[in-house]
Amino acid sequence: MSTIPFDIAATDGAARTGALVFPRGEVRTPAFMPVGTAATVKAMYASQVRETGADVVLGNVYHLMLRPGAERVAELGGLHRFMGWPHPILTDSGGFQVMSLASLRKLDKDGVTFRSHVDGSTHRLTPERSVEIQRLLGSDVTMQLDECVRLPAERAEVERAMRLSIDWAERCKVAFGTPEGRALFGIVQGGDQADLRRASARGLVDIGFDGYAVGGLAVGEPQDVMLAMLEETIPELPAGRPRYLMGVGSPDDLLKSIARGVDMFDCVMPTRAGRHGQVFTRFGRLNLKNARHADDPRPIDEESACPAARDYSRAYLHHLVKTGEILGMMLLTWVNLDYYQRLMEGARAAIRAGTFEAYAAETTAGWAQGG
Template structure:
């Protein structure tokens, strides 16, 4: 294990685990949800409010940061933590998914990916070695191997090609990773919707002795049951003593289902993106503030929430802000959503410790059903 980075499990409930990841920049309570700070910002939020909501760690994006303002510039300015005024842990993804989904005229080969920026058309190369270099320049506490993520559904042959390439890139990423106190490198399980490929990938990565392992290539268009099947397939082959991270997931129900299968870490743009588009996540279910039914509703989103945005502003006012296109509406709903996700994770951790995760999940779903009928 990297000096200064460790993981401890202090309670279990079935396959679900409650624990802490320890880093020099602070502990990460697990199961954890990481708000996405794509371009050195959690969109529409002050970092102080992200922390106040209960977040222990943020996610930064290699692809966006390498294009603007540039990893070397961020390093000269003191690193990503100092740059964005977030002194707590940061995980950076490798950039591979965004290259595949955003870049223009991309060319993939054994060496890496050559692509044109979606911003200005400039040409760039991203290899496992360059991804590791960028993440080191940013100063990320948890860094991810470069992998190839294919969208589902795809053919077995395509999933196998991408999985085997990702394993070769995992080895190269591990060799290029700069060991520094408290920093960790995670591998990424690939294999599409194939159980055999997922098992092979998980076993190979477990043998490489990463500090943690992610499951990638899910939440990319497949039904929830396919995602859960792949988790049930891969997780038994991952080391018990290391954190498991499900990338890019997801809805509150996806998160609870994955926790019950042994996942420790999550990230998703869903709460922030939804907030910018007038959608709130609450204990009472999803609330679409654009709907006319909220125009004269004096109730807050959630009177019991610890978040001022969810507790202190009426649905009528939030409806007005959304309909008027006011930036404050985006800010308040994003804050409420990030707070709800953190409250959900806190509830999950408490439930695991008490051995009642199944009851918590049922009660949470019942709250959504009651709220939608209110």
């Protein structure tokens, strides 16, 4: 039995809302986790991230083991104290970064050896070491080390990585033990092969985890493939444990995935877009780089509760973006994270009311209006 309760309060079709309960606080689901790769959500204060409504943020093993180092973070009181975020933290095991560093890595059945993109130093990451790093960081949710394959890929390569990830999942489970108040999630792999996805999910369920992530679906495949793989995978996972779709995605991705039973998400999209002059709004996506905003006195959304969206003119934000001012990145990132949290808040309320399908349709129709 998991030591982390997951209370499902309501369902609407396959969509569900509830809470994952940690000693550091509840994570209300559906939940979007802002990405704080290197112990910071870029261009945001931790207190601002919390004020948007975020219950949990994501950190990353690969980046934190290189800088400043897991042992150093532990000596300084753990990641929560280090970054000023006393609420739950999920740490990604480094598997995705291992994939993206193909030219700098050597993979074998025991783990992966890679050269740091920072200084070229050599490091070794095994399932046991990944779990140890996450323990040193003080993660509330530990992710298993897996191998993620970029799509499209040959079936034989996808199956090899999937089988290896299951082996690593078993080793992570042993290394993790049974700590109170912390969770370990397994990661379903299998690329765009439905039977491999099902086999991966069943293998992980046999091992037994506190939650189950679906990985390898933000790596170049079209949305219809992602959704098809979710439809194959979700029925294989325990209804009473949380489901996390890794690295996804756009607001439309989130709504369609919630409708298929996903509970948790993370993605760099809202923060990265904000740093590059783009914002997500109830009217759709706006590019503040465009010259049409240069003389526009309107705010991004005068009805928004977010000060960044409500209190600054589009003309001013356009100016900040065009001149490369840091304040522009901060304000637009704030707009985006607030929008994503409002989207999740609306989804939770709609599921409780039994109106999620209508909520999703109304939200999508609003995007078509334009700003």
